[in-house]
Amino acid sequence: MHVMIDSLKSLAIFREVVTRGSFRAAAQYLNLSPSVISQHISALEDNLNSKLLYRTTRKLKLTESGKSLFNHAEAMCQHANRGLAEIAQKTGELTGKRTITLPSAMLQSPWLTGLAKFAKAHERLTLSLEFSDEQLDLVENNIDLAFRTGQLKDSQLKCKKIGGIERKLVASPQLLQTLSTPQDIQQLSVFPWVYLNRLPARREFVHDNGTKNTINYSAAITVNSVIALKDLTLQGLGVSTPPSYLVETELASGALVEICKPWQIPDIPLYLVWPDSPENSLLVERLLPHIQEKSDLSQSMLSQ
CATH class of the missing domain: 3.40.190.10 (Periplasmic binding protein-like II)
Known part of the structure; x- marks a missing residue:
């Protein structure tokens, strides 16, 4: 019986190695050392007298025996997970x-x-x-x-x-004193912007009357964090469109000002x-x- 239990454990580990794509990733996920993972795979191969994986520095490749065994290991783990989830659902x-x-x-x-x-x-x-x-x-x-x-x-x-x-279209009073508050949405195309570097340099706006307009602009500075976007806008580096909940306090205190209010940014x-x-x-x-x-x-x- 204990031999079968050990084999079931090794099968589950084998499944994670294949699913995760490496011994190291499986070890991190299972909170085991890579050497323990390797021992389980070697034990399976020895018991079956068959090679299951070809190991290279970049990736793993399943042998034909490995492909067949993985299908069974996957089915075993899925059935076990369904059973565990079913009990957890009841409790x-x-x-x-x-x-x-x-x-x-x-x-x-x-x-x-x-x-x-x-x-x-x-x-x-x-x-x-x-x-x-x-x-x-x-x-x-x-x-x-x-x-x-x-x-x-x-x-x-x-x-x-x-x-x-x-989102809100906001700017600091400091910036608006320098450039003056835009009276038309198209003026934003010549304003400096602070924006996320993974987004395109344009914004779509929708007027209260349903009219749509897209503004293309040049960035004064790009960031990879919305928190940094808000902070740099507070410093007067440009206009931006942070989440509303992120600037509620600043809008209430006057540290930031919402501009072009008839125009809204889609959620x-x-x-x-x-x-x-x-x-x-x-x-x-x-x-x-x-x-x-x-x-x-x-x-x-x-x-x-």
Whole structure:
């Protein structure tokens, strides 16, 4: 019996090695050393008297025996995960560690408050929140769930739209004293801008009467963080369009001024994105009530 149990463990590890693409990635995900991972793979190959993997410095390649065994290992793990998720669904309790990545703009957002409430409701769950404006590969980096903004591309990931991020067109009084407040939306094309370097140098605006207009502009400075975008706008380096919740205090105090008010910037769509698995789907199911009271279910095959 103990031999079979050891083999099942090695099969699960073999599956993670193939799924993650390397011994090191599997070791990080399973919290094991690469040498332990290697021992399990070698034990499987010795027991089967068959080579399962060709190892190179850059990637792994499955042998024919490895391909066949991986299919069985994948099926085994999927059945086990479904069983575990089914029990967890009945008890409503989440345990273990989950990694969630979020853009830096969410540091002061209402969604972060929802995440805090979720964490309090699941005390046996350990959350690792990673704030980054770099859209990391979820599978390769062992990330269970991501908050993503903007247009998403087709892929094998699950997606749920949870709302939109409202933005304000703002500038500092210091900048407006120098350049004067723009009276027409087209004047913004000659204004200095502070903007995120991963976005195109243009903004679409919608007037209260429904008229649309797109402004192309030159940046005074580009950044890779929304927090930096707000701070540099406060310093008078240019106009910008940060999330509304990020500049509420500054607008109330007069440190920033909203300009061209008849014109609005469309909200940025906000999504949850996750690799398809029973554990991740259960995580999303338990999280949603805390971050969104009303939501239209919309799952599709979308990318990071």
